[in-house]
Amino acid sequence: MGENIGAAARAMWNFGLDRMRLVSPRDGWPNPKAVAMASGAGRLLDEAQLVEDVDAAVADTSFVFATTARSREMTKPVYTPEAAMKLAAEKIAGGERVAVLFGPERAGLENDDVARANAIINVPVNPQFASLNLAQCVLLVGYEWMRQQSDVAPVQEGLGDTQWASRDEIAKLAEHYEERMEEAGFFFPEHKAANMRRNLRNFWSRMPLTQADIRMMHGVMRQMVRWKDRG
Template identity: 60%
Template structure:
């Protein structure tokens, strides 16, 4: 399983197998596969984790189990500790969006990045956070700041996937409408609209046509879009003339 292009998800002293399984499911939902477990309370492997993982059992199968956080994060160059509570430790504090942006930048430069997630009862301890390079704080309700382990993993993994989507592949240039394609479409529309008396009064016709041309030029039209619009105009004319 390839893990180099996503962060390590490090669960520190997780307590319930169900939450580990749900975290694995959240990870795979958004493309994360590198799970590491630090001293799971109920041992490993855990049948309850498999039951909650649904189709993400392969994440559990490849999960690393270590006795200490230092061992689990040993190959990481930069790590983030997730916590909902203010801490006395002096470290950079990021929102999930900011943390993921920083993590992606470091990963793109060849570094390995990890995120620490604490146990369900009270989250990460100060000794855990002291080992991280930065803190990630989710802007939750201060009167009820507790997040389920899997929810916290999902929030960060979702943000990772969301930012990945911002760099989606562009449409191939060969599929985009050319200037000539758009000019022909504009001419076709002008012809049919002129027949329908749309350009009235005549003194305003040049301005109206220019506005329509400007509209077409602003749209990121594909060649298939052009064909659909030409076809729609032809069908409207046939319907008007009683043809099918």
């Protein structure tokens, strides 16, 4: 379907892949429905190579992955998308040309197509519903390819327009609260005061505070003191 080809192109371009080869598209080529689904990835479709068969599509490559969810009676290594793209990155770095073969959504790749591949990519999915949309499969492989190309931290803190508070800023906040709480008679009885102060310092130091948090907490205490004085 033209829509699937367009969505696959969009998924490829999301992750920096722009060399598409089409094997006998069902609805002919070019296809306006593919262009509509590709959104901003139209250039990729303009440059896509149209070939008659799988042999022509992979003729100039040295290693081919075939994507399939079904078990085949073939002796081939089976990779997850992550492991496959790690191997692809290694081979490409060594000067090889690597291709990933996707089949039509209705029935997937034929056995003869898989026979032309060096290895299989199998996505771990629900065994009761293993059928993936073509573009979804392209997206998964593209995502794993991008992970091999960039060092992205698994967790990033979104700080907005602030920064993490320094130890000195946290210490000054702790002093501010201790002073006001001392005036309020919080540290009582006397023989427990030292331990209470230590616990309060530990409370502030173990929290991941930003500079905006520090300013807000200073403001909270100042406003509470003003409110008390008005009474």
